[in-house]
Amino acid sequence: MKKGDHLFLVDGSGYIFRAYHALPPLNRKSDGLPTNAVLGFCNMVWKLVQDARNTNVGVVPTHFAVIFDYSSKTFRSELYPEYKANRSAPPEDLIPQFGLIRQATVAFNLPCIEMEGFEADDIIATYSRLACEAGADTTVISSDKDLMQLVGPTVGMYDPMKDRQIGIPEVIEKWGVPPEKMIDLQALTGDSVDNVPGVPGIGPKTAAQLLEQFGDLDGLLARAGEIKQDKRRETIIANADKARISRELVTLKNDVPLKEGLDDLVLHEPDGPKLIGFLKTMEFTTLTRRVAEATATEIGDVQASAVTVERADTAHGPDVGAGAPPSQRPAAPARNDAAKPPTRGEDAPPQGDTPSLLSALRLEQAAARKIDPSAYSAIRDAAALKAWIAQAREAGILALDAETTSSDPMQADLIGLSMAITPGRAIYVPFAHTSGNGDLLGGGLLENQIPVREALALLKPLLEDRSVLKIVQDMKYDIVVMSRHGIDVAPFDDTMLISYVLDAGTSGGHDLASLSEKWLGHAPAAKKELAGSGKNAIGFDQVDIERATTYAAEQADIALQLWQVLKPRLAAKGLVSVYERLERPLVPVLARMEQRGISVDRQILSRLSGELAQGAARVEEEIYGIVGERINIGSPKQLGDILFGKMGLPGGSKTKTGQWSTSAQLLEDLAAEGHELPRKIVDWRQLTKLKSTYTDALPGFINPGTNRVHTSYALAATTTGRLSSSDPNLQNIPVRTAEGRKIRTAFIAEKGHKLVSADYSQIELRVLAHVAEIPQLKQAFADGADIHAITASEMFNVPVEGMPSEVRRRAKAINFGIIYGISAFGLANQLSIPRDEASAYIKRYFERFPGIRDYIEETKAYAREYGFVETIFGRRIHYPEIRASNPSVRAFNERASINARLQGTAADIIRRAMVHMEEALDKAKLSARMLLQVHDELIFETVEAEVEATIPVVRSVMENAPMPAVSMSVPLHVDARAANNWDEAH
DNA sequence: ACAGAAGCTTA
DNA sequence: GTAAGCTTCTGTT
Structure with a gap:
C-alpha cells in the first residue's frame, strides 16, 4: 500500500444490526429464509465497490475489507467481566443472516476478516493505523460512535444508510468534542448497551462540557475538586475508578496481530459468475440483473450456488456487536453566497453609489470578524447596567434580543435581555434565572441578578427613546413581550423583515440562524443545545447564566452585524419604501391584533365536538358494516387496500409513493x-x-389570562407578501359547508359588542384588470357588474340575462385559472373536462382578452430576465429557478410568478389598509379594534353603538388603500357586515 | 423522536 | 393551475 491509496473498512457486524432494524422484513420466496440485512449489505457493498463515485463517500477505494466480530470473549471480558454481559440474544430471523453476510463477503471477492479475542472495532483500528503509516487514507464504513475516536486527517467515516460522511466537524457537531476526546467522553458517559459503566448521571452534554473545561479525563479527575456543582463533583470523585476502567474498555486496540496484511486487501474486480451465483441463490433479482450488466455476465449461464444457513443454536449471532448508533442529522453544508457574483439582472453590477459600497464594505468587515464568545459578558448589577445604558444612549443604536420561557409571546416570561452596540461585543442582563434543580416549584431565583422590575425601570427610557434605534430580529415577538411589561419599544429596524424585502423567494429562511450563516458565514449556537427540545426541554430560566450569556449575547451581536450588512442593501436596491411602508409599520399593528385576541365560546365548540363525535361514530359503524372489518379509516394505506384491493372498486390513480390515491x-x-x-x-x-382540527384543538388555545385566542401572524413566511397565521391558524376556519360554518359561530363578540367583517370583493381579478389593462374587465368592475358572467358573455357570445349557471361556472374557473397561472392541465382537472377542450377555452379566452396573454408573456419574460417579479408597490418576489432546464420546474416558476404579481399586489393593498386603519378609526373617534386578517378580509370588534359609524370608515380605508402611492384604474369594492359572531358577520 | 406523505381547511 | 398550516399515519436507505 502506498500514498494515495484508499482503504475501505466495513464494520460488518455493526452493519448487520443496523440494516436488520432499518430495513423492512424480507424473506426468500422459495423457502422464507429471512434476508433483509443480507440484501441491504449486498446493495451497500456493490454500490461502494462499483459506484463509490456516485455516493457521498468522496473517493474510490483501492483496498477493501469487511470486518466482523469473532466471539463475545475478548480481552475486555477479562478486564471487566460485566462487559457486554447484559446483551440479549438477537432476534430469531436475524440469526441465519450472520453467516449469510460472511458468505456474501466472500462472494464479492472481498477479504472477510475476524480475529479471536478482538472486536471488529480493534481490527479496524489496527488497519487504519497501518494504512496511515503507509501514507494511505482510510474510510471506515460505519456510523458507530465507538469508531469515531479513529477519525482524523487521514481517517474518515461514512454512514452508508444515510449516504453521509462523518469527519472531524461531524463528530464535533454530534458530540461536542473532537475525535481525539471521544475516548474520554465515552469513559465518562459509559454505554448501557455494552454495559460500560461510565460515571452515573454524566451524559454526553455534561461530559463534553467537562472535557472542554478540564482538557481531558486525567485533568478532570485530578482537578475534580474544582467542579462547582456539588452533586456532580461528588459523583465524579466517587466514580473515578469506573471512569478509568471505562476508558480502557472503550479504547480501541490498534496492534491486533493480523494474519492478512494491507496488501492482502487490494480490491479486485468482482468475479461475475461467483457473485451472481450467490445473489441468485438469495433471489435478489434486481441486484442480480445489475451485477450481470456491470460484469457482462449472462445470468442464465450461472448456476445458483450453495449457501450454508446457520441454525440459531450454532450461530455465533449473540457474539456480534450490536450496532445501534445514535441517529445523526445530516449537516447542512455551510454556505455563504454573500461572496457569490451577482446573478444577472438581479444584483446590479457593483455600482459607485454609497449604499452599495457601504453594504459591500460591511460585508467584508463582517466576514473578516470572528464571532468570539469571550467578548460577551453578563451585567449583574444596577450600576453596571446604568453605565451600559449611558453608552447605548451615546451610540444612538442598539441591537437587542429578549430571552423568555416560551415561543408564545402572550405566555412568555421575560428571563433576560441581551444587547449589542459594537459588532463583536455584546452583553446579557439576566433577570430571572432560577437554580433549575427542577422540583415542581422550579428552584429558587439565582443571586446576583437585577430583578425584572428594577432592570426594566432602568431600561424603559432607553428602549422608548426616540433617538435610539433598536435593532431586533423578529420585532413583533419582542413588542408583544415588552408591551406586557408596559414598555413601548421604538423606533426599530427588524433584520428579518429587511431580509424578507430584499430576498423573498430566494432559498433559505429569514430566521436569525439562516441569515447568520448566509451573510456572516457563522452558525450561531442553537437554543436547543442549551435548553433541550421536545419533552426534555427546560425553560430558559433554568439555563445557567454563563451559557445563557454566550447564547443570548450572540443573538444580539448577530442581529447588529446583520443589520449593518443588510440595511444599506435596501437603499442600493430601491426597496426602502417597501420596507418602510409595507413591512415595518405593520409590526406594531399586528402585535396589537395578536395581543387583543378574539373571544371563542368554549360551550359552542364542546357541543359541536359532541355532535361531530356522534356523527363520526355512526358513519364509522356503517363503514365497518360495509367493509366487514374494523379498519383504521384514517389510514389512507388501509383504505386504499380495502377499496381497490378487497372490494375491487375501479382504482383511479396512485400517489407518487405508489399508494392508491384516496x-x-x-x-x-x-x-x-x-x-x-x-x-x-x-x-x-x-x-x-x-x-x-377545530372543535377539539381551539379550546386549547384559549389563553387562561385573557380568555381569548391569540393567533400568531408571520410577516415573513410567504413568498408573495401575504401574512400567515398559526398557533392556531385562524386563516383556515371552515366556511364552505354548512357543517363547517358552525365553527364560525363560536367566534363571538364581547358582550355589548359586535364583530364587523369587511372583505374585498374579487380583489385579485381587479388587480389583474388594472395591471393587464383589460378594457372589458375594467368596464365591468366600474359598472359593478357580475365579472364571471361578463367573461362568459364575451367568450361564448351569450347574453348575461338568462345565462345557464354551467356557462358562468366555466368562465369563473377560467378567471381563477388566470390568477393561478393557467394551464390546460389544471383547467381540465378543475372542470373535469378533457384537456383539449380546456385548451380550446384558453385559446378563446386569449382571443377575447389579448391583453391578458400579453400580460402573461410579459411577466414570464420579465421574470426570466431579472429573476424576480414586482407588485405594483415595488415588492420583489424572486424566482431563482425560472430559467431551470427542467420544463416542469420552469413552468411551475412561470405560473408562480404570474400569480405572485396579483396575489402580492392584493397582499400589499390590505397591508396598506391595515397600516392606515388605526389612525383613521382614531381620527373618527371610533373605538373599533382590528382583530384578524384573512388575506382579503379584516375582522373588527366594536361596541354596538358604533357599528353604523365604523363600517363606512373601514370601507373607505380599505377601498382607498392603494392611494396615494398608486391610483388604480379599477375601483376596489368592500363588503362589510356586523353581527354577534363571525359566521353571521361574514 | 422525528420527518415526510397524504389529506383537508382557507383565500 | 397560486399561496398557506394542522392532523394523522407511517417508516426510519
Whole structure:
C-alpha cells in the first residue's frame, strides 16, 4: 500500500444490526429464509465497490475489507467481566443472516476478516493505523460512535444508510468534542448497551462540557475538586475508578496481530459468475440483473450456488456487536453566497453609489470578524447596567434580543435581555434565572441578578427613546413581550423583515440562524443545545447564566452585524419604501391584533365536538358494516387496500409513493358512479377533520389570562407578501359547508359588542384588470357588474340575462385559472373536462382578452430576465429557478410568478389598509379594534353603538388603500357586515 | 423522536 | 393551475 491509496473498512457486524432494524422484513420466496440485512449489505457493498463515485463517500477505494466480530470473549471480558454481559440474544430471523453476510463477503471477492479475542472495532483500528503509516487514507464504513475516536486527517467515516460522511466537524457537531476526546467522553458517559459503566448521571452534554473545561479525563479527575456543582463533583470523585476502567474498555486496540496484511486487501474486480451465483441463490433479482450488466455476465449461464444457513443454536449471532448508533442529522453544508457574483439582472453590477459600497464594505468587515464568545459578558448589577445604558444612549443604536420561557409571546416570561452596540461585543442582563434543580416549584431565583422590575425601570427610557434605534430580529415577538411589561419599544429596524424585502423567494429562511450563516458565514449556537427540545426541554430560566450569556449575547451581536450588512442593501436596491411602508409599520399593528385576541365560546365548540363525535361514530359503524372489518379509516394505506384491493372498486390513480390515491375528488367520482362506501368515507373525513382540527384543538388555545385566542401572524413566511397565521391558524376556519360554518359561530363578540367583517370583493381579478389593462374587465368592475358572467358573455357570445349557471361556472374557473397561472392541465382537472377542450377555452379566452396573454408573456419574460417579479408597490418576489432546464420546474416558476404579481399586489393593498386603519378609526373617534386578517378580509370588534359609524370608515380605508402611492384604474369594492359572531358577520 | 406523505381547511 | 398550516399515519436507505 502506498500514498494515495484508499482503504475501505466495513464494520460488518455493526452493519448487520443496523440494516436488520432499518430495513423492512424480507424473506426468500422459495423457502422464507429471512434476508433483509443480507440484501441491504449486498446493495451497500456493490454500490461502494462499483459506484463509490456516485455516493457521498468522496473517493474510490483501492483496498477493501469487511470486518466482523469473532466471539463475545475478548480481552475486555477479562478486564471487566460485566462487559457486554447484559446483551440479549438477537432476534430469531436475524440469526441465519450472520453467516449469510460472511458468505456474501466472500462472494464479492472481498477479504472477510475476524480475529479471536478482538472486536471488529480493534481490527479496524489496527488497519487504519497501518494504512496511515503507509501514507494511505482510510474510510471506515460505519456510523458507530465507538469508531469515531479513529477519525482524523487521514481517517474518515461514512454512514452508508444515510449516504453521509462523518469527519472531524461531524463528530464535533454530534458530540461536542473532537475525535481525539471521544475516548474520554465515552469513559465518562459509559454505554448501557455494552454495559460500560461510565460515571452515573454524566451524559454526553455534561461530559463534553467537562472535557472542554478540564482538557481531558486525567485533568478532570485530578482537578475534580474544582467542579462547582456539588452533586456532580461528588459523583465524579466517587466514580473515578469506573471512569478509568471505562476508558480502557472503550479504547480501541490498534496492534491486533493480523494474519492478512494491507496488501492482502487490494480490491479486485468482482468475479461475475461467483457473485451472481450467490445473489441468485438469495433471489435478489434486481441486484442480480445489475451485477450481470456491470460484469457482462449472462445470468442464465450461472448456476445458483450453495449457501450454508446457520441454525440459531450454532450461530455465533449473540457474539456480534450490536450496532445501534445514535441517529445523526445530516449537516447542512455551510454556505455563504454573500461572496457569490451577482446573478444577472438581479444584483446590479457593483455600482459607485454609497449604499452599495457601504453594504459591500460591511460585508467584508463582517466576514473578516470572528464571532468570539469571550467578548460577551453578563451585567449583574444596577450600576453596571446604568453605565451600559449611558453608552447605548451615546451610540444612538442598539441591537437587542429578549430571552423568555416560551415561543408564545402572550405566555412568555421575560428571563433576560441581551444587547449589542459594537459588532463583536455584546452583553446579557439576566433577570430571572432560577437554580433549575427542577422540583415542581422550579428552584429558587439565582443571586446576583437585577430583578425584572428594577432592570426594566432602568431600561424603559432607553428602549422608548426616540433617538435610539433598536435593532431586533423578529420585532413583533419582542413588542408583544415588552408591551406586557408596559414598555413601548421604538423606533426599530427588524433584520428579518429587511431580509424578507430584499430576498423573498430566494432559498433559505429569514430566521436569525439562516441569515447568520448566509451573510456572516457563522452558525450561531442553537437554543436547543442549551435548553433541550421536545419533552426534555427546560425553560430558559433554568439555563445557567454563563451559557445563557454566550447564547443570548450572540443573538444580539448577530442581529447588529446583520443589520449593518443588510440595511444599506435596501437603499442600493430601491426597496426602502417597501420596507418602510409595507413591512415595518405593520409590526406594531399586528402585535396589537395578536395581543387583543378574539373571544371563542368554549360551550359552542364542546357541543359541536359532541355532535361531530356522534356523527363520526355512526358513519364509522356503517363503514365497518360495509367493509366487514374494523379498519383504521384514517389510514389512507388501509383504505386504499380495502377499496381497490378487497372490494375491487375501479382504482383511479396512485400517489407518487405508489399508494392508491384516496383523495376526496376520487372518492366523490366513485360516489357519483353509485358506490355507497366512498360517500361515507368522505363524510367521515369531514366530521373527524372538523372535530380534531377545530372543535377539539381551539379550546386549547384559549389563553387562561385573557380568555381569548391569540393567533400568531408571520410577516415573513410567504413568498408573495401575504401574512400567515398559526398557533392556531385562524386563516383556515371552515366556511364552505354548512357543517363547517358552525365553527364560525363560536367566534363571538364581547358582550355589548359586535364583530364587523369587511372583505374585498374579487380583489385579485381587479388587480389583474388594472395591471393587464383589460378594457372589458375594467368596464365591468366600474359598472359593478357580475365579472364571471361578463367573461362568459364575451367568450361564448351569450347574453348575461338568462345565462345557464354551467356557462358562468366555466368562465369563473377560467378567471381563477388566470390568477393561478393557467394551464390546460389544471383547467381540465378543475372542470373535469378533457384537456383539449380546456385548451380550446384558453385559446378563446386569449382571443377575447389579448391583453391578458400579453400580460402573461410579459411577466414570464420579465421574470426570466431579472429573476424576480414586482407588485405594483415595488415588492420583489424572486424566482431563482425560472430559467431551470427542467420544463416542469420552469413552468411551475412561470405560473408562480404570474400569480405572485396579483396575489402580492392584493397582499400589499390590505397591508396598506391595515397600516392606515388605526389612525383613521382614531381620527373618527371610533373605538373599533382590528382583530384578524384573512388575506382579503379584516375582522373588527366594536361596541354596538358604533357599528353604523365604523363600517363606512373601514370601507373607505380599505377601498382607498392603494392611494396615494398608486391610483388604480379599477375601483376596489368592500363588503362589510356586523353581527354577534363571525359566521353571521361574514 | 422525528420527518415526510397524504389529506383537508382557507383565500 | 397560486399561496398557506394542522392532523394523522407511517417508516426510519
